[in-house]
Amino acid sequence: MVSKASDIKSPDTEPTVRLTVAQATVRFLANQFAECDGERTRFFAGCFGIFGHGNVAGLGEALLESEIGAAPAFRYVLGRNEQAMVHTAVGYARQKDRLQTWAVTASIGPGSTNMLTGAALATINRLPVLLLPSDTFATRVSAPVLQQLEMPHDGEVTVNDAFKPLSRFFDRVWRPEQLPSALLGAMRVLTDPVETGAATIAMPQDVQAEAFDWPESLFAERTWHVARPLPEQSVISRATEIIRSARRPLIVAGGGLIYSHATDALVRFVEQTGIPVAETQAGKGSLPYDHPQSVGAIGSTGTTAANALASEADVVIGIGTRYSDFTTASRTAFNNPDVKFVNINVASFDSVKQGGLSVVADAREALDALSNALEGYSTSDEYRTRATELARRWDDTVSAAYRVDDDGSALNQNQVIGLTNALSDPHDVVVCAAGSMPGDLHKLWRTRDRKGYHVEYGYSCMGYEVAGGIGVKMAAPDRDVFVMVGDGSYLMMATELVTAVQEGVKVIVVLVQNHGFASIGSLSESLGSQRFGTAYRYRDDAGHLAGPKLPVDLAANAASLGAEVIRVTTAAEFADAVKVAKANEHTTVIHVETDPLITAPDSESWWDVPVSQVSALESTRSAYQKYAEWKKVQRPLLGPAE
Structure with a gap:
């Protein structure tokens, strides 16, 4: 039994390296890898940044060291707008199926808060990006510094607290000792298909430049395994029962299906079963447009083929979709009173939507399991023919629009x-x-x-x-x-x-x-607001924005x-x-x-945008009558409990 600290044998001291917090951050990020299906890739392609007084001598200096030869090199790219830098990182991450991304740094104050829109976009789209906004002095020795927000009731609040509701992970490094846990916490979230989104580590400008003796193990290569959660057999059995009972099933393919590399598994599944596939925006590309089981886009911006099948479907199999209002046509798309839902998703949060059977699993693994369990099942020839004919008619409509x-x-x-x-x-x-x-x-x-x-x-x-x-x-x-x-x-x-x-x-x-704004102009007109405020025009003699076009x-x-x-x-x-x-x-x-008054073919669907219930304008009163008719069709879409 140990009675005092002096009796404890000291372990061998781990070698350390003296670096600033910023230098340690860059070196750590350069050594992070992601692995999926045995394929290992460097997780960060580099860092986008715009430097100001908050990060020029911290992360800016660290990135300079890396650029001119410190190993491992960490690429730096200068952006022109902080929000845009986040968008570029997100575009990269999506194209890489969330297995790679960029870090993004911005200076204190407006530079950092310019990234808020990008953070929201990344988190909503479930796409990984690491944000490194500069922050005010941890020591407060010079407070209030330029661009510092002062809150009389809370001395720790800075503008970067606005990132908290927009990020899947948030931390602030007040002391060098806090950096390892912040970096590891961010990596955990960034490489988790369920949790991923914007990860934000706010970095006070004085702490960025502060030196510390770091254990060398912090900078060892780390490989983060991107898991494929397997479905429970009992759940697959229940899903199989529901699908076998269906006469008019429909798959709604979302972005999660593509991120999980499940498109080949989807092809095998639908060619075996004959179930038609409708696609969300993020899921477009799940099948080639001319595949026999493809009926195109679904919902408010969907095809007449997909929306016709959706209105009749008795079983809807959602794969990797979060069922946004555009996908469900504001909950008017699935009109069969007995419709049941089977929802395959790595995130339980999304799998329980519509009140259907929750299949919490990787899309590829779940599809393969269902393919095995549904051996011998197929939709009727009549249903296959109907889906194919509806898709052909829509393709003719597209050809006419393209002509x-x-x-x-x-x-x-x-x-x-x-x-x-x-x-x-x-x-x-x-x-x-x-x-x-x-x-x-x-x-x-x-x-x-x-x-x-x-x-x-x-x-x-x-x-x-x-x-x-x-x-x-x-x-x-x-x-x-x-x-x-x-x-x-x-x-x-x-x-x-x-x-x-x-x-x-x-x-x-x-x-x-x-x-002008073609989309909002069209929407405004449909809501009775007469395209008000949507055109780039001079003011006319009456003071309205209805004069000649701007040059x-x-x-x-x-x-x-x-x-x-x-x-x-x-x-x-x-x-x-x-x-x-x-x-x-x-x-x-x-x-x-182009002429913004020439619109695309109608999807014969709806999007819930409230219209003024009372108005002096006849156009608005007429639009409200149409809105009220659609509201009668809208329903909670809570399927039978499973």
Whole structure:
């Protein structure tokens, strides 16, 4: 029995290395790896950053040391906008199926809080990114410092506390001793498919520069295993019973299916069973568009084929979906009063939605287990024929929307999408995020590759497109990346074209000039608000924004940022421009004006956006009557208890 500390035998002292907190952070991050299915990859590709007084002498100095030869090297990329840097990291992480990402650092105050939107986007989309915002002095020796928030009731509150509700992990390193636990905690979350999102470690500017003797083991290579949770056999048995009872089953494929590399397993499953597959925005690419079991996009921005089958489905098998309001058409899509749900998801939080059977498991493992359990089961020939016919009709609708008259007339957005789709290679990637194009792409784009479609629609963040496209291209240098962006979203964050030029990252930007917000304009009109405040126009004599169009030259703007710009009007000019852009080794912007009043084919679905219950405007009163009719169809969608 040990009676006093002096009786304890001291272990051999571990060698240490003296580094600043910032230097230790960079060295640690450079040695983190992720492993899935036996494939090991370096988890961080590097660090995006903008330096100011909060991090220039801390993380800035540490990244400089790494850049000029300290081992292991940790790549640094200068961004132009802090929010955009996070978007680029997220685009990279999604293209890499969440197995790799970037760290992002910004200076104290506005630099760091500019990352808040990016943090929200990453967490909502369940995509890993490490944020390293600078913070105020831990010692408070100079308080209040420039850009410090002072709260009379709490001396520890800083602006970085705003990251807490937006992050899946948050810590603040007040002392060097706290760094290891903060870094390990962040890595745990970043590499967990269930928990992943934004991980934020706030770093006071004085602590960043403080030296400490670190154990060498902190910097040893660490490999984080990305697990594939297996389904419980009893749950698979119950799921099998439910599916075998179905006459009109439907699969809703979400992003989790693609992240788990389950597309081949899905092909085997649906070819065995004949069950048709509808896709969410994140799940688009789960099947090639022309696969016999593919019925395309589902929900508010879906196809008439998928939505018709959804309204009749007696069993809905959700795989890796979080059932957003667009997917469920604001809970009007699944109208069979006896519909049952089987939800396959690694996250129990999502698997219990709609009140269905919860199958908490990796998508690939669950599909393989169900394939074995459902041997001999198949949908009827009649149902297969109906699904195929509905899909064929929608494909004819897409072809009609894509059709271009050979008369040299100006293009509309449907035709621009169709031309881009036809002129891009199957291996290429289309990127979009906000405005009318995400919905149009969801229902119209003919996806041919599981990673060929990248629309950020969890947060639908204006300005994501160019920044996210850069991340996609950095993650997939062998693919051409087509960034589809409207003028409203382009104006939010065009500056990242400079980053693309600086880093030699080639993206092809299709810039659609609508002279305003096409999506919100259309939505406003449907809600009786007459496209108010959605056009880029001068004020008229009455003081309303209804005068002539503003003389905004976005093509000239893009050229001023270093991109090659090609102005096009006709289909022939557009085709020539794409050929030039694909042959180029640098970023090219194809500028085309379209008519925002020509919309995509109707999905025959709904999205719940409340309309004013009383109004002096006849247009609003009429819109409210339609809204009230849809509300009658809306239902809780709580399936029978299993």
